[in-house]
Amino acid sequence: MSSSSTPAATKNAWVIEEFGTMIQKESEIPIAIPAVKVLTQAIQQSQATTIMGLQKELDEIINILKGCEYNTSISLSSVCSLFVRFVTRTSLDFPVFDDYKKTLIERGKQLSHRSSTARTKISQLADRFIRDGITILVHGYSRVALAVLINSHAQGKRFNVIVTESRPDSSGYKTALRLQSAGIQVKLIMDGAVSRFMDKVDYVLCGAEAIVENGGILNKVGTYQISIVAKAFKKPFYVAAESFKFTRTYPLNQTDVESIKNENVVGSPSICKTCSNLDKPESLTIDSPTLDYTPPSYITLLFTDLGVLTPSAVSDELIKLYN
């Protein structure tokens, strides 16, 4: 046991170090890309001579990645399972191991390339949805949503953005600053003021932590209630997210969200500081979840690098993938 754990431990060190430097180097890139890169590298370095051996090694590395402190997003585990899925699928096609390994490396590179160009592609697709003079409500801090807006602005479209504060981490503030520095007209509003402003809004655009099997999304807490308000006002609710966020889970209600999160994420950001700083009696319970689940019926369309999809199309993709 110990003999086998020693090489695993050395590997461990290499993987986490590599993964960590990649993340630190480019803080803006989605976590999935370094993950895929690490996995591809692992295959390159692997001394395994059988398909089974290789897959076993990969599983170990994935476990290490999932367990490390850099794992702050569900998308890490979804991209890993995607990678594995693809490794096992490909194994049937190539009887010769060397061919197989070569193909895997090649496609691993393709996958990381595709993931890195995903935002560009999404921006292009979503650009058609942005007309001159409209008002878009944005919730939370989503790099994809930002990319979409900034790209359209660069195309000469003129539009207004309303950003929610997105407590508890005030990520909306960050979003607003970024948009403003890009020259877009922004207004920052309180989370509680969404329905107050909804009649002025043409549609809601947000990102996603994860896209689940039924076409719903997990996202920054507050997304669900915004989607409900949007529905009540009959405004479209759009989600911009890369395809590596497709996750094989099926939340049935909000309580499932925490368990999904706990299963997949290690380095959880601390809970709401402002809340906990309150001068409060010990007996008062404070719960400040970071994510909520938005069911597919509240989502109009999803902009992904696979194209613009309806929620039901998303679930179709996922079912096909894991069948």
Next chain:
Amino acid sequence: MDEINLETFILHLKRKVVAGSFHVSQKTAQVLRHYISISKWPNAKVIIDQIKSIGKRLIDAQPLEFCIGNIVRRVLFIIREEYITLKRNLPNLIRLDSSKNNLLTYEDPDTIDYSSHIPTLKSQVIEAIGELIEEMKGLHKNVAEHAIEHIHSNEIIMTFGCSRTVEQFLVEAARKRKFGVIVVESAPSLEGRKTALTLSKNPNIDVTLIPDSAIFALMSRVNKVIIGTHAVMANGGLIAPSGTHSLVVAAKYHSVPIVVCTGLYKLCPLYAYDQDTFNDFGSPGEYLKFQEAEYLVNVHSYNPSFDYIPPELVSLFITNNGGHNPSYIYRLLQEYYDPRDMLEDDDEDVNNNNNNNNNNSEISQK
């Protein structure tokens, strides 16, 4: 239909000499078939590119006649399919994965090589387009075949304006059943009157003609709303003649099911972004006399041609290959079109790409 000149066709489209989805689709398919058969091309790649550029010109000629684009995409899809099938049969070529699993496509779709020369491709493609044309010819009949399942005796059906598909659908049902039809006249074109006249010739159909304003009042008596459409969008929404939306909302209010009869050629892989994006405005002369207009100098007059109807308002699509739920439409799209053939302003996309890259680099620098 002998020689069809591409340029004349484009001109006819522009002047709306050729109008109406059905005719336009037929003509488009014929023009493309003719083009493919007379032009010389070494391989599939060349002809795909050519058809794409022709397609864009055709679409530009009548941007709101979505079926032009649909037919062009279908033809492109046919070329791709035929190419791949034929190529598979050739020995010593790399295996091609035609499974449409996007998430796992190993090859980037753009890397599929369409440049091999396959001598039989041309005849195969022409034959397949011929089948497409035949399919379109028969589609009214195919749609109507489902009529018996949906219309029962003594039901009251409401329909809107003039749609050949719906007309045949109702007539087909009337062969076996007796029922009532309320026809909405659909101002300002008043095409509903034509429908009423045609249907009234059938002894089994009891026809009532009403003005648009009476839709809501009569809706409570209606068992089913059956309408045609101008186009079906990728999310299952409709682009339908102006006025349809109010009909559909009234039906929804009274929980009357809404059935849309349409040929598959109207299935469009685009999204209607909102009420404005895909709309055309006709001459106000249709409802306002020119000599009266002077008294209305400060009155704006709009005559929009279409309504966008969101998918949740539609209960069922009846197409030439059966009934479908609106949420199933995207699935049909994958069966008929290739995602590489969206034909949306590619030139712009190039710019987009550049700009985007700049943006991204800016973002990452920050």
Next chain:
Amino acid sequence: MGVDKKKSSNHGSSQMNLDIKREEVLRAIVLGDSFDRKFAPVTLEKPRTLLPLVNIPLLDYTLEFLTAGGIEEIYIVCTCHAEQIKEYVETSRWSNFKVFILLEPGCNSVGEVLRACHDSQLFQSDFVLISGDVISNMDLSKALKVHKERREKDKNAIMTMVFKQASPTHRTRSKQDDTVIGWDQQTSELVYYGNSHSTNRIALSIENIFSKHQQVQLRYDLIDCHIDICSPEVLALFHDNFDFLDIRKDFIPDLLSNELLEHQLHTYVLQGEYAARVKDLRTYHSVSKDIIHRWTFPMVPDNNFMCNSTYSLYRQMIYKEKMVKMIGNCKLGEETVIGKGCELGDGSVITHSVLGRNCIIGRNVQLHGCYLWDGVVVQDNAIVRNSLLCDGSLVCNGAVIEKGSIISFGVIIGQGLHVEKFSKFTLYTPHKSLNDSTENDDEDEDDDESSDEENEDNQKPDEEKQFANATVQCDMGPGGKGKKWIIKNEKYNEIIDDTDMESDDTNDDLDESDSSADDGPTCNLKSTKNSGGQPKTFHDEVQATVRRAIKEKHSLDNLHIEIRSLRLAYVKESLDCVLTIFPVLLEIPDIQSKTQKEISVQLSKNIEEYSSVIKKFSLNTESQVDFIFAIQDFCDENTKYQPLFKNILFGFYQKGALVEQAIINWSDETKSDQTADKSYLEKCQDFIDWLLNASEEEDDSDEESEEESEEETDESD
């Protein structure tokens, strides 16, 4: 005249000769010139047909309309700026069509153009005659069908004219357009066509009309669209009557009044379709509006029918091409059209305007109701209202341009300049035009002071002089460039205040500019309505002409033509001419010294010699009665003639200048009128009695009067 000069025409005539052989090719003649100067000074540099209307040259609308209507061969007849039109057609998408250019630099009127067309022998079947500035979405094939069917039944139905319903106050109707149409509703035959504004009344010959038609409708609410479906006979008629200059002014009235010819004209009133002609700046403005409001659908900007534009329609009737750069907080108001490559600066507001391509608008600019053609630059803080800015013009910082102004090609309005309303600026210099081959034709006409459509040709001989004085140097502000075009200011300043113009709503501001833009006679006409100053000149000029003719012994035919052209120039009735010329004809030198006998002999001689001139004006019975009264007045004034009244009457009757019915009517009228002077009636009572009794057996007078009197008798029976 123009007929002789036509040989200068066309390229590729061999090709055309081939075409003649094919029957039933649908052809159209497009008039490349309007023969007026309503768009001056703009049209000095660019032909009217190439002026952009909502960013598309007028000619394109016409050609698109014709080709869409199934016309297979189009002949554009060009006179002025012919090279420009030719070049445009050859480089545009029309080069793929059978669009031919006929160069007829010698033509100064529609009539000459049509005679040239006749000589070319190209038009042997029905064809469409249209002005090169007509916008329409009508179904031409339907009208053609109606025309053809009618013609199959009746060979004499030679022309169908298209009309569109719109009341006289309609914005799309030109202020000058006071057309009154009379037509038989059953057969849609045209029985009357007149422009009432010259007299404020119309003259109908009741017998003529109702002998043929049971019911006639008079309409004042129709716009003449200047789309005519003609049969070859029309050209032949123009060929035969070489004094016809214009269709509407000469040809139609002549045909309608001429009872000898059986030719009929018909009307085609559009139902729901659109057709209008850009006649002047006012209609330029209103047709632009019609296009923006989509009355002309499918000929709307976002249809991009010329295949070289990329317009799409946005809310509030905003049409925008791709690649429009809008910087910061600039506002596009409703009914705005913006071409490719435009840049709009921060804080600028643009409403109800049309911007061509590559216009650069600075910051805080206000444009309201403006027409900017390509490449116009408007710098920061400038304000432009209801004006027309031509290609390449520049408005510098802070300049203000008031309504109705025209800034022609390349003019620079200097910094902070305040441009008064209805100002016009141009860079055009007359010398240049003389070197310009296309303008040379102006000198050709000298003595045939033919009046054209808008009666301006009679000014042409001194045109050069006129243009030399047309512009003056003026303060264009710092950095400005251009000269003021002052023609209207000099001559017609006082007419601008026209009340009906001011009462128009503000949107029509531009109209004012154009009515003021109209040169000469058209404006003079307005004054005739109000003051009596005008007839004097007409009177003098006509009398001078007649005297000269008598003195120099011109042929009477020529005299008639000369007077006729004057009549057209001043928009007069035939009656006016007759009333003006007869005193001169009856004039006897040294009358005071002559005996009654001598006078009588001389008078008979005069009548013998000249009454055929009067006859040529072919007055109707009613006018003839007026004529007799005028003779009566004349005798009142000149006592020497008094005893000879009967002789005059009899003389004119004998020569066919007066018909029997007129004289009888006159006598009846005089009898029934209590206050009338009955002395003249008594003088010729025997003559009248003779007329009443002996109308049947009289056959001693010459043939024509006989025919006429017979006709009259038939009717009176």
